[in-house]
Amino acid sequence: MKLPLGALIAVSALVGQSPARADASDVEHAKYAVVSSAGDIEIRDYAPHIVAETIVAGERAAAIREGFRAVAEYIFGNNVPAKKIAMTAPVTQQAGEKIAMTAPVEQQSDADSWKVRFVMPASYTMETLPKPNNPAVKLVAVAGKRVAAIRFSGLAGEEDLQTRKAQLDAFIARQKLKPRGTPTYAFYDPPWTLPWNRRNEVLIEVAGK
DSSP: OOHHHHHHHHHHGSSSSOOOGGGOSSSSSSEEEEEEEETEEEEEEEOOEEEEEEEEEEEEHHHHHHHHHHHHHHHEEEEEEEEOOEEEEEEEEEEESOOOOOGGGGGOEEEEEEEEEEOOOOOOTTSSOOOEEEETTTEEEOOOOOEEEEEEOOOHHHHHHHHHHHHHHHHHHHOOOOEEEEEEEOOOOTTTSOOOOOOOEEEEESOOO
């Protein structure tokens, strides 16, 4: 199933390459509780949730476009029983891990593969969600976790993402937190949103939950 151009434009409301005011949006957001905050940085506890996920190889911006299209087609009815699923926020993107956790001393981020995810509405379970027709789209149960998150506005280009990641890394080090895995980039808004109204985030899982 190829998503029609009009539908793709509509759901591109949440694609992150150039991530309405997400806070004013009526879409469901991933659920979390704020543990503490310091300026634009928060420590959050996320509830367990389900995501529709695809893994795409290639450069980040191109990967999120391809991954977004695949998962958007799933929620727009490329599934059994051809049922539409409500859009949620944010769309997230995370670099794959090249080395398995059994060899952590050699573990590194692999910039050639990216997980692109949509959070599924909380009313669904793994048993009640429609099944993807596209074998590249998987439903994944994500355990509850604690993350450090930094929020910022703007166009969320590569330099912006790396700058915010460095700020978040420095905060994690100052707080003596233990990071886990690779950073996740989260995008909430339509590409036509004015840059200063956009909500973008870099998130890093930390030990503690």
